[in-house]
Amino acid sequence: MVTLQSKWRFLFMFLGIQLVVMALLSREGYHKRVSYFIRIFRKGEAAGPVRNRTGAALGGGDVYANLSQLSRGHDHADDMPYCPKTSPLIGGPIHVSFPSGLTLAQVQRKNPLVVSGGRYRPPDCEARHRTAIIIPHRHREHHLKFLLYYLHPFLQRQQLSYGIYVIHQAGNYTFNRAKLMNVGFREAMREEDWDCLFFHDVDLIPEDDRNLYVCDANPKHAAIAMDKFGYKLPYKMYFGGVSALSPLHYLKMNGFPNNYWGWGGEDDDIGVRVSLAGMFISRPSLKVGRYKMIKHKLDKGNDVNPKRFNMLAKTRQTWKMDGMNTVEYEVVSRDYLPLYTNITVNIGTESGLHPPAQKPAAEKPAAAQKPAAAQKPAAEKAAAEKLAANSSTKLQEKLAVK
Numbered sequence: 080m081v082t083l084q085s086k087w088r089f090l091f092m093f094l095g096i097q098l099v100v101m102a103l104l105s106r107e108g109y110h111k112r113v114s115y116f117i118r119i120f121r122k123g124e125a126a127g128p129v130r131n132r133t134g135a136a137l138g139g140g141d142v143y144a145n146l147s148q149l150s151r152g153h154d155h156a157d158d159m160p161y162c163p164k165t166s167p168l169i170g171g172p173i174h175v176s177f178p179s180g181l182t183l184a185q186v187q188r189k190n191p192l193v194v195s196g197g198r199y200r201p202p203d204c205e206a207r208h209r210t211a212i213i214i215p216h217r218h219r220e221h222h223l224k225f226l227l228y229y230l231h232p233f234l235q236r237q238q239l240s241y242g243i244y245v246i247h248q249a250g251n252y253t254f255n256r257a258k259l260m261n262v263g264f265r266e267a268m269r270e271e272d273w274d275c276l277f278f279h280d281v282d283l284i285p286e287d288d289r290n291l292y293v294c295d296a297n298p299k300h301a302a303i304a305m306d307k308f309g310y311k312l313p314y315k316m317y318f319g320g321v322s323a324l325s326p327l328h329y330l331k332m333n334g335f336p337n338n339y340w341g342w343g344g345e346d347d348d349i350g351v352r353v354s355l356a357g358m359f360i361s362r363p364s365l366k367v368g369r370y371k372m373i374k375h376k377l378d379k380g381n382d383v384n385p386k387r388f389n390m391l392a393k394t395r396q397t398w399k400m401d402g403m404n405t406v407e408y409e410v411v412s413r414d415y416l417p418l419y420t421n422i423t424v425n426i427g428t429e430s431g432l433h434p435p436a437q438k439p440a441a442e443k444p445a446a447a448q449k450p451a452a453a454q455k456p457a458a459e460k461a462a463a464e465k466l467a468a469n470s471s472t473k474l475q476e477k478l479a480v481k
Contacts, residue, residue, distance in 0.1 A: 139174035213263035319346035334403030344387025
């Protein structure tokens with residue numbers, strides 16, 4: 080016979096179990112645990128990816144973990160359900176290293192679902208977000224292959240529909256990062272109606288896939304914690320490295336400045352534009368917005384801009400007159416490569432889109448090969464001009480004395 084005391088003991092045990100379950104489910108890993116239990120009932124082999132995600136959370140996991148389960152070999156159907164609001168493939172911290180010998184061919188083999196131009200759509204569901212990645216670039220192929228190696232699986236784990244655009248500055252004139260980003264926005268939006276555009280330095284690798292590559296209500300600064308700054312924000316208005324804007328944000332702030340040639344200043348100008356346009360900078364947490372920088376020296380043709388502080392002081396007066404409404408460029412070529420779309424552009428120099436042509440150095444010796452008869456009048460003319468100049472100077476001195 081069950082006593083009253085036994086009934087109470089059973090009731091307390093039952094309530095205790097409920098409280099434990101609720102506490103577990105309310106923790107940060109709620110979606111991961113729900114996904115885990117669903118996979119246990121659907122597939123017996125689902126425990127493998129879960130162990131990978133656990134390892135990622137502890138010390139940084141393989142960015143390609145969890146992707147082997149994605150469907151392959153069939154077309155993306157138009158009547159697919161939307162992807163979950165929180166992707167079950169997200170694993171948290173990612174281990175980032177830069178092994179020697181990595182090739183783009185290897186990166187391509189690791190990403191079989193990426194199609195021409197660096198485009199991707201989730202194979203099993205309809206993406207909730209469409210994101211374009213804009214990478215200003217010149218002579219950084221070594222860095223680019225590492226970024227592509229990590230960025231493609233990073234975005235796939237977030238179940239995004241995305242495209243990667245590399246905007247390559249033609250020629251050897253001074254580099255202009257912000258103007259290339261203006262070009263990237265315009266060219267990407269011509270191809271597709273993107274929800275969000277991420278402007279991404281080629282040497283920064285994201286270290287946590289909970290740093291979602293989707294836009295917020297305000298412009299987002301994603302690279303809040305870089306290793307070169309000790310994983311801290313260097314100053315409040317910093318907007319460099321990796322940032323995200325919706326098309327509406329971009330239009331409100333008139334895009335980016337076109338006149339910052341060389342290194343420095345444009346990031347701060349952009350941060351000021353956000354404020355002047357009546358918006359705020361949103362950021363992920365320091366724990367999530369972590370990036371590792373590929374170490375390198377300052378590029379040739381990207382020297383420190385000595386005018387940057389004077390230009391920055393005038394942003395309030397110039398931001399409406401210098402930006403998306405004044406950008407000039409010429410598309411040299413557009414190539415849809417296996418891992419990205421490469422757009423090579425002529426953006427000119429500080430002197431304009433078509434700077435005056437400089438005479439080659441080889442032309443000078445040709446002038447020295449004139450016959451002696453032709454050289455003599457030229458020498459006499461120079462001597463006469465010098466004499467006239469001296470005479471004029473002496474005359475002015477005499478008049479001054481008088």
